[in-house]
Amino acid sequence: MKMGAKSEKARGAAPDLGVAIGDMVLKNPVMTASGTFGYGEEYAPYVDLNRLGAIVVKGLSLDPRSGNPPPRIMETPSGMLNAVGLQNVGVRAFIDEKLPFLRRFDTAIVANIFGETVDEYRRMAEILERAEGVHAIEVNISCPNVKKGGIAFGARPELAAEATRGVRGETSLPLIVKLTPNVTDIAEIALAVEEAGADAVSLINTLTGMSVDIETRRPHLANVTGGLSGPAIRPVALRMVWQVVGAVKIPVIGIGGIMTAADALEFLIAGASAIQVGTANFVDPASLLKIRDGIEEYLACHKMASIAELIGSLHTDW
Amino acid sequence: MHETKAMLTGEIIGNRCTAPGHFLMTVRLPPSFATPAPGQFVMIRPTGRGEPLLARPFSVFDFHRIGDHCVLELLYRIAGGGTFLLSEMRPGETLALLGPLGRGFSLPAGVGRAVCVAGGVGVAPLHFLVRSGFLTAKGECPRAVIFYLGARTSDLLVGVERLRDVCDLRICTDDGSLGHRGPVTDLLKGDIGDYEPEQTVVFACGPTPMVRALACLWKENPAPCQVSLEERMACGIGACLGCVVAVGGPGRKTEYRRVCEDGPVFDLREILPTTALGTSGD
Numbered sequence: 001m002k003m004g005a006k007s008e009k010a011r012g013a014a015p016d017l018g019v020a021i022g023d024m025v026l027k028n029p030v031m032t033a034s035g036t037f038g039y040g041e042e043y044a045p046y047v048d049l050n051r052l053g054a055i056v057v058k059g060l061s062l063d064p065r066s067g068n069p070p071p072r073i074m075e076t077p078s079g080m081l082n083a084v085g086l087q088n089v090g091v092r093a094f095i096d097e098k099l100p101f102l103r104r105f106d107t108a109i110v111a112n113i114f115g116e117t118v119d120e121y122r123r124m125a126e127i128l129e130r131a132e133g134v135h136a137i138e139v140n141i142s143c144p145n146v147k148k149g150g151i152a153f154g155a156r157p158e159l160a161a162e163a164t165r166g167v168r169g170e171t172s173l174p175l176i177v178k179l180t181p182n183v184t185d186i187a188e189i190a191l192a193v194e195e196a197g198a199d200a201v202s203l204i205n206t207l208t209g210m211s212v213d214i215e216t217r218r219p220h221l222a223n224v225t226g227g228l229s230g231p232a233i234r235p236v237a238l239r240m241v242w243q244v245v246g247a248v249k250i251p252v253i254g255i256g257g258i259m260t261a262a263d264a265l266e267f268l269i270a271g272a273s274a275i276q277v278g279t280a281n282f283v284d285p286a287s288l289l290k291i292r293d294g295i296e297e298y299l300a301c302h303k304m305a306s307i308a309e310l311i312g313s314l315h316t317d318w
Numbered sequence: 319m320h321e322t323k324a325m326l327t328g329e330i331i332g333n334r335c336t337a338p339g340h341f342l343m344t345v346r347l348p349p350s351f352a353t354p355a356p357g358q359f360v361m362i363r364p365t366g367r368g369e370p371l372l373a374r375p376f377s378v379f380d381f382h383r384i385g386d387h388c389v390l391e392l393l394y395r396i397a398g399g400g401t402f403l404l405s406e407m408r409p410g411e412t413l414a415l416l417g418p419l420g421r422g423f424s425l426p427a428g429v430g431r432a433v434c435v436a437g438g439v440g441v442a443p444l445h446f447l448v449r450s451g452f453l454t455a456k457g458e459c460p461r462a463v464i465f466y467l468g469a470r471t472s473d474l475l476v477g478v479e480r481l482r483d484v485c486d487l488r489i490c491t492d493d494g495s496l497g498h499r500g501p502v503t504d505l506l507k508g509d510i511g512d513y514e515p516e517q518t519v520v521f522a523c524g525p526t527p528m529v530r531a532l533a534c535l536w537k538e539n540p541a542p543c544q545v546s547l548e549e550r551m552a553c554g555i556g557a558c559l560g561c562v563v564a565v566g567g568p569g570r571k572t573e574y575r576r577v578c579e580d581g582p583v584f585d586l587r588e589i590l591p592t593t594a595l596g597t598s599g600d
Contacts, residue, residue: 029340035558035559036553036558037555037557038556038557042555042556042579043325043555043557045322045555046322046323046555047322048322058559066573066574067559067574069562069564070549070562070563070564071549071550071563072559072562073550073551073552073558073560073561074550075370075371075372075398075399075400078368078369078371079371080371080372080552082552082558082560084558084559084560085560087562088573119539132562180532192379230371231368231371236453278370280553281371281553281557282372282413282552282553282557282558282574283363283371283372285324285325285416285553285555286324286325
């Protein structure tokens with residue numbers, strides 16, 4: 001603690017919200033979840049991007065992808081299914097057309113990448129390593145809505161490790177690996193990617209789900225199945241984050257149905273070093289900053305000078 | 319820090335059932351709500367309930383500034399759980415609202431005739447188009463407005479009184495309970511020869527079969543035709559990529575475009591008849 005911190009606290013100075021993810025320092029633990037915040041520009045009229053901990057952009061592939069046919073989304077109880085299928089501009093167009101806008105903001109930019117092969121992951125990492133303004137890479141080995149790659153890597157420890165090693169070999173940027181909950185033992189996958197050189201893990205991606213229109217007897221999504229997100233998955237996500245926190249030494253980023261500051265605090269108390277907000281952005285673009293301010297207020301109310309005092313402070317003794 | 323837009327709170331002042339499963343909602347909004355352009359939409363959900371989780375998109379049916387506030391009218395039918403919950407809301411209850419959103423209709427210069435084609439609740443954006451003065455605001459010669467309004471039955475027709483005053487209204491019902499019996503595009507087919515392409519602009523909104531029939535009808539007539547489309551949406555502002563439609567056409571790439579941000583109004587000729595692109599996303 002720096003000199004004078006105590007007297008600042010006594011005067012009611014704002015608590016320190018800063019967290020570190022590998023070598024990346026975030027001004028606060030509130031990140032956007034990939035695929036729910038576009039490339040940042042879509043939300044810029046609604047959110048002061050400078051106040052975010054980090055922006056994780058829409059999942060990028062080596063070449064542009066057109067995505068899945070519509071309908072792509074459906075609301076379900078306390079959540080939504082999506083099967084967008086990683087429609088994106090491709091990593092090169094991201095760097096040329098989207099990154100210059102993001103560079104104008106004082107926030108960390110995380111490029112989320114998706115590949116069908118280890119070589120694709122590796123090539124994207126190589127390209128992003130040279131891009132100015134990318135602060136970290138999040139490796140998506142967990143998309144349930146594409147037929148090749150993605151979740152195929154995320155469901156088996158040795159393949160998850162292989163994809164991670166491939167990216168690690170090409171970049172010194174902080175490396176976050178995003179995990180799927182659609183596995184028997186998520187801690188096993190987390191350990192494998194930690195061993196392979198990941199600086200952090202983020203979890204959970206969506207849970208695979210399905211919904212049927214009983215009148216037409218068709219699935220609500222053209223892709224038949226989709227990824228379930230929103231409050232419906234939050235208890236599952238929290239349980240998995242807690243399990244992974246207990247298994248690995250690297251930072252864990254909590255994701256899954258976080259709608260409010262109270263939800264985010266549950267993840268931080270369970271040991272998440274940061275959190276990502278996804279579906280809540282669709283419900284109200286102001287969610288991210290309400291969550292950020294709510295965390296700050298909670299720390300002040302509970303007389304904590306730093307968020308570090310809160311992270312992993314879960315009591316399991318009764 | 320820069321200025322950012324936020325969701326507004328609107329108070330329901332009316333939520334009237336106009337026909338079985340059909341509702342006209344009137345919402346009082348603060349003056350900061352920007353005047354919508356015809357064809358634009360808003361996203362609404364009940365405040366503080368958690369259900370439905372996502373806001374639902376509705377085209378503006380009518381809009382007025384009255385004194386120190388705005389009044390927005392939205393026409394909708396119950397299409398699922400979200401619209402059912404909205405239909406149960408009562409005057410005095412509040413909505414969280416985002417908008418106005420999307421790209422609305424545009425008016426080509428020097429066109430003397432506007433033809434509107436509406437099916438069912440698709441009347442909403444065209445009602446506002448005609449009522450807003452948009453078609454006559456540019457000080458050109460008075461434009462003839464011919465409005466083809468169709469619905470399954472006469473009780474599902476909304477806005478007839480308000481439209482009759484301001485345009486040449488031609489009514490169709492599937493059951494013949496009022497006006498021409500049959501789809502709205504049938505009636506239009508008989509008149510289409512009178513509409514010189516260089517003098518005409520067409521605005522349309524309605525169910526998919528109507529849009530398909532219009533596309534067939536319009537193969538012979540090169541008059542510009544703007545269609546407002548509907549899709550399920552999550553964000554309404556271009557981020558979630560949930561509301562895409564396949565677009566293409568001569569000399570342009572076939573791709574998925576967002577109804578919320580790139581539309582909801584599209585050129586009829588660029589809307590592809592199937593939802594799937596030739597090239598798979600996978």
